[in-house]
Amino acid sequence: MGSTRMGRPMIVQVHDITAVCRHCGGTNFQPLSAGPLRLPSELRCIGCGAKTRYLTLLDQIGEEAMRRANEAIEELKKNRPR
DSSP states (O other): OOOOOOOOOOOEEETTOOOOTTOOOOEEESSSSOOOOOOTOEHHHHHOOOOEEEEHHHHHHHHHHHHHHHHHHHHHHHOOOO
16 A cells, blocks of 8 residues: 655745635645645645645635726726716
8 A cells, every 4th residue: 555645835826816724824735645736636724734625725816816806997997087
């Protein structure tokens, strides 16, 4: 029987948006299994040990990107000459 080696610690980030642990706000995660990272892959927060999925972290980044885009649109509407 082979041993399972955890993946290397990582930060999940797209451009300037970094995923954070919902429990402690940490940004460093460690995959719980070796091999390629896939959407359902589980990761553990280095800071507090909370488990999450890669897909959940990517969803968090997407939500923040949408929030920023909507904020920028509202700012443009507010500053538009009439």
